[in-house]
Amino acid sequence: MYDIAVIGAGVVGSFIARELSKYNVKVVLIEKENDVANGTTKANSAIVHGGYDATPGTLKAILNAKGNAKFDQVCKDLSVPFKRVGSLVVAFSEEEMETIKSLYERGIENNIPNMKILNREELLQKESNISDEAVGALYAPTGGIVGPWELTIALVENAVENGVELKLNSEIENIQRLEDGYLISLAEEEIKAKYVINAAGLFADKIHNMVSSSTFEIIPNRGQYNLFDKSAGNHVNSVIFQCPTKHGKGVVILPTVHGNLLLGPTAEAVDTKESIETTGDGTQNLRQHAEKTIKNLPFNKVITSFSGLRAKTSSGDFIIEESKEAKGFINVAAIDSPGLSAAPAIAEHVVNILRGIAGELEGKTDFNPARKPFVPFMELSDEEKTEAIKKDPKYGRIICRCENITEGEIVDIIHRKAGATTVDGVKKRARAGMGRCQGGFCGPRVMEIIARELNMKITEVVKDKKTAYILTKETKQKKVYDITDKLQTEAKKEEVGGKYYAKL
Numbered sequence: 160m161y162d163i164a165v166i167g168a169g170v171v172g173s174f175i176a177r178e179l180s181k182y183n184v185k186v187v188l189i190e191k192e193n194d195v196a197n198g199t200t201k202a203n204s205a206i207v208h209g210g211y212d213a214t215p216g217t218l219k220a221i222l223n224a225k226g227n228a229k230f231d232q233v234c235k236d237l238s239v240p241f242k243r244v245g246s247l248v249v250a251f252s253e254e255e256m257e258t259i260k261s262l263y264e265r266g267i268e269n270n271i272p273n274m275k276i277l278n279r280e281e282l283l284q285k286e287s288n289i290s291d292e293a294v295g296a297l298y299a300p301t302g303g304i305v306g307p308w309e310l311t312i313a314l315v316e317n318a319v320e321n322g323v324e325l326k327l328n329s330e331i332e333n334i335q336r337l338e339d340g341y342l343i344s345l346a347e348e349e350i351k352a353k354y355v356i357n358a359a360g361l362f363a364d365k366i367h368n369m370v371s372s373s374t375f376e377i378i379p380n381r382g383q384y385n386l387f388d389k390s391a392g393n394h395v396n397s398v399i400f401q402c403p404t405k406h407g408k409g410v411v412i413l414p415t416v417h418g419n420l421l422l423g424p425t426a427e428a429v430d431t432k433e434s435i436e437t438t439g440d441g442t443q444n445l446r447q448h449a450e451k452t453i454k455n456l457p458f459n460k461v462i463t464s465f466s467g468l469r470a471k472t473s474s475g476d477f478i479i480e481e482s483k484e485a486k487g488f489i490n491v492a493a494i495d496s497p498g499l500s501a502a503p504a505i506a507e508h509v510v511n512i513l514r515g516i517a518g519e520l521e522g523k524t525d526f527n528p529a530r531k532p533f534v535p536f537m538e539l540s541d542e543e544k545t546e547a548i549k550k551d552p553k554y555g556r557i558i559c560r561c562e563n564i565t566e567g568e569i570v571d572i573i574h575r576k577a578g579a580t581t582v583d584g585v586k587k588r589a590r591a592g593m594g595r596c597q598g599g600f601c602g603p604r605v606m607e608i609i610a611r612e613l614n615m616k617i618t619e620v621v622k623d624k625k626t627a628y629i630l631t632k633e634t635k636q637k638k639v640y641d642i643t644d645k646l647q648t649e650a651k652k653e654e655v656g657g658k659y660y661a662k663l
């Protein structure tokens with residue numbers, strides 16, 4: 160029997176699992192997808208919010224402020240990219256400057272440090288491409304940007320290093336209350352746990368309703384984005400919001416930690432929790448709103464679009480509490496924005512709730528907060544590069560030409576704890592396929608490497624979801640020769656998944 164089952168390996172469940180790995184408890188992290196960070200965590204604005212806009216006293220306000228302050232240390236420990244680039248909320252009229260002043264006051268109530276109200280000249284010094292209509296802004300220097308899926312992957316790697324068991328491809332089909340805990344039914348096995356932490360994102364209501372009558376509903380709300388090429392990455396320096404209006408927070412323009420430019424999100428009611436398509440209307444809408452904030456955005460440099468779904472509820476705040484009807488079952492639900500920013504503090508808060516139920520937890524003496532760093536090959540010095548290639552020639556072979564990612568890096572991230580098994584898994588961890596061609600050139604090579612390293616058939620390699628096959632069958636007639644076949648020396652050889660094929 161496990162002590163604790165955490166459901167959902169998004170950023171929230173993964174932070175909780177890693178926090179629990181500091182204690183002598185047996186923890187399992189259960190995820191229905193074939194990789195971690197495959198839900199909302201992979202498609203959001205990636206902002207570590209300053210924390211001035213949530214209503215004071217709410218869980219969102221308290222945990223955003225606390226969470227933001229923890230990012231420097233956790234990203235250092237886990238070797239994850241994080242930059243405090245600062246955030247701006249821009250006003251376009253004197254009337255909007257009044258809203259900026261009330262946001263500032265709210266920030267003070269939320270304990271947000273070092274905020275400043277800027278006039279137009281001060282704003283221009285920070286952002287030279289700001290619109291001619293901008294009159295001033297609220298500046299929060301603690302606002303930042305992070306790699307959300309890199310953070311989640313690193314959290315899970317570190318949690319697993321510290322003893323957490325990760326179960327991927329494990330959709331929870333039912334949960335039954337027992338005298339001393341819960342029986343959790345997965346597709347292929349049943350497991351028991353004394354306590355359950357429900358961090359299932361959009362599906363947290365469904366999981367909750369397995370053990371209790373319905374007390375909340377998660378409503379999906381879609382946000383679409385445009386991602387610009389790195390050559391547009393310097394168009395802005397900080398996270399730039401528009402002054403909130405009765406229609407919402409407006410679109411945001413920001414640099415990403417890897418030097419791209421990101422524009423989004425829209426806010427659209429959708430019918431299902433799978434509606435992650437992007438639309439022409441969405442892109443049009445983003446363009447219209449963005450041009451209000453920033454001049455000369457180079458829309459010919461958009462390299463991809465994507466969307467994510469917010470997990471909203473009617474109350475508007477996070478729901479983090481023990482279920483009223485199910486003892487030892489803790490809901491961590493309705494974690495929409497600023498869930499990423501608050502996640503480190505959510506994890507501590509949840510462990511405190513658990514302590515209140517289960518009693519004091521015994522700390523581990525050998526907890527290791529650091530994860531083996533993933534250093535991109537191109538960030539090494541010339542001497543380090545030569546040394547790496549000498550040790551393993553795969554570091555001398557570039558696979559992704561847009562992002563300059565080597566075969567050595569791809570092999571490394573496949574063989575890590577909770578390593579990549581899919582094309583998007585490689586993309587999220589090593590950035591192969593993140594560049595201008597979006598995997599058009601390197602995709603087939605990445606598939607070959609995954610098949611070879613994981614001893615799979617190339618036709619079994621998927622893009623992201625379990626059934627997202629890329630190849631269904633071979634299209635050219637090939638004959639398989641035994642390695643000792645004399646024809647081998649004559650034929651044009653190709654090694655795929657450990658087998659030699661000769662083109663006929």
Ligand SMILES: Cc1cc2nc3c(=O)[nH]c(=O)nc-3n(C[C@H](O)[C@H](O)[C@H](O)COP(=O)(O)OP(=O)(O)OC[C@H]3O[C@@H](n4cnc5c(N)ncnc54)[C@H](O)[C@@H]3O)c2cc1C
Pocket residue numbers: 166167168169170171172173189190191192195196197198199200201202203204205206207208329330331332358359360361362366381382383424467468469470494495496497498499500501
């Ligand atoms: C458009 C948009 C913009 C945002 N921008 C920001 C931002 O800039 N800053 C910020 O702080 N926050 C932002 N957020 C919010 C942030 O992305 C979320 O709060 C955060 O990602 C939620 O993480 P999670 O782990 O709760 O959910 P998820 O990442 O969705 O993880 C839940 C996991 O549970 C799994 N699961 C579900 N059902 C089951 C089951 N039956 N069995 C097993 N596993 C299951 C899912 O597969 C999933 O992996 C934004 C959100 C959106 C949509």
